Amino acid sequence: MYELDRVVVLAGGLSAEREVSLRSGDRVRDALAEAGIDAVVADADSDLLTRLRADPPSAVFPVIHGASGEDGAIREVLGLLGAPYVGSVASACQMAFDKPTAKALVAAAGVNTPPSVTLPREAFHDLGAAAVIDLIIARLGLPLYIKPSRGGSALGAGPVRDAAELPSALLSCFAYGDIALIERLVGGTEVTVGVIDLGGGPQALPAVEIVPGDGGYDYAARYTPGKTEFYVPARLPGEVVAQVARIAIAAHTVLGLRDLSRTDLIVDETGTAYFLEVNVSPGMTETSTLPMALQASGHAFGTTCVRLLEQAATRGA
């Protein structure tokens, strides 16, 4: 076993998910401390490379969410530095972080995913927003779910139940990114499935069922303790539980992900599960679902983080 005497938890970054990432970072550091590993939390700033060069880490646990954290950039740099890290390699992150790409690859593996179109802001500008919107509704119908093609925490994302709401939903979406993923909204039970690989291959954790309040699973619902109810395992029939687990494993495998991931899905009233997106750096806050699922499956959070770090250190850069 490699000695984990210089563990760095990477948290923060410059995306809108910075605050969430900092909370995730603190939680991982504290869990590691409880498991006997001293770790420092470092931000991805202009001092980072100097620090990592001067004191090469035993392993790095990246919990930066959003751009640079999940698009592979930080991991590419860690690779250049020769620093071992927990999680997926940069090329896999690039595919997973881009939601349309991830959807296409997962769908190609035979997984259901809601019909969608992906359009950049310029398409609406150049071709006329009203005409493009008409085409979208003609193709996908209503209701829809709009989200930036890259990013998380439901920032810039939301449902559209009436055609008149679509322009303002696109405005909100384009505030967070220049490409919109416009999906047919599938109603049903929202679940999320963590996948963890502690050396024996990817294993699905118990599905977590998300029951948000009236406002849906928006930013406030995600990060205000008590605003959303979670059920672990999800209150789903056994065959549906097996189905969502298979999809999460399939997404993890098809995209070439490593160590851990979290797949978000919706299960419609017929029991059919649809892949929505996958996260390579899942939230680790007190309201995040992956730690809940770990706990429900008998994995102590801190011990699991230690094992992932040991795995990374053993693997090397």
Add this chain to the structure above:
Amino acid sequence: MTPEEQPASQRQRIDPYVGQYAERAVGMVASEIRALFAVAARPEIVSLAGGSPYVSALPLDAVGEMIGRLVASHGDTALQYCTAQGDAGLRERICDVMALEEIRAHPDEIVVTVGSQQALDLLTRIFIDPGDVILAEAPSYVGALGAFASYQARVVHVAMDDDGLIPEALEEAIARTAAAGRRAKFLYTVPNFHNPAGVTLAVARRPRILDICQRAGLLVVEDNPYGLLGFDGGPMRALRADDSDGVVYLGTFSKTFAAGVRVGWAVAPAAIKDKLILAAESAVLCHSSFAQLTVREYLATQPWLEQVKDFRELYRERRDATLSALDTMMPAGCHWTRPAGGFYVWLGLPDGVHAKAMLPRAISSRVAYVPGTGFYADGSGGQYARLCYSLPSPDRIREGIRRLASVIETEIELRDDFGPAPGTR
């Protein structure tokens, strides 16, 4: 673990006290705006958002030595409890500070508070029952609105123009409130170098505002954090100087010395002052003796008026950089105030552009501001943004405004493509 082996489903009680919180805590939730401001604190972002004073301009070595001497010579007092009214020596010094604005006050009339924010909290606590009306400028200081909301006050905004609060609008708001069967408990006003609007109540309007309030039996809460930071001429005569019975004056050392010491004060008519002291006792027992004595020593031993003059010059240069950059870079349809002091420019955006909706793009472009929605109790004001020039250097201000202008141009294009942002029609 296979799905068949899964244990029975359990509801996760992340917060076991949900359902037990007071009604006033309902709105205390995570917000996207706060998340974006967490990014704004990073040095890569030109932050025109937070209203922080440029404390690096203080003679920090001298202040450090002064604090060392304070602990060595008065440690037994500085590190001990004190009275809820505050240190008597500091209150004497505060009288000297207020004399600059022609307020004649006795130290007994003063209550020292944790910044003027606590004075706002205490005043609201002793005056406001849920649903009571407070009149406040439109827009109004976000911290005051937060204090008012925490006591479930109903805020009625009163229009301003470039000369500050409009007397006719105040009369109309008082009448409208009375016609609704309510009585406003007080008028909250920031007459000098307004936060966020950057305007100053014109001299000619001041007696009219006081007269209207006197006739209506309406207490005035005069919040004056920036009064000594005017760029043209000396400090203006305070409202309190002309009506000691009808005006509660709030002051602070946050902008003239250091925000971190958290020392402010209230000067109030005797009956109100007594209640403020009792309310302060129940809130904090007493304020930090150490902070109070630090300010007292600073005023007694350091050239603090010279320092205020330095601050004025520094902020004037930054104000000039801001206005010059706005003049040359902002797209058509924008308009802004031209402050004669203080920290803030109030930027009006082109029709159909919403400052809150635009903020994520601004942060991505590495510039931050405060959307106008924070300065209206009902969350309107999206067509405005507050720009604060106190902290960044003039070069950074110019760069920040260049980035902001580009963001606004993109928003104009989006507005043209998708129609006006909600809340701007």
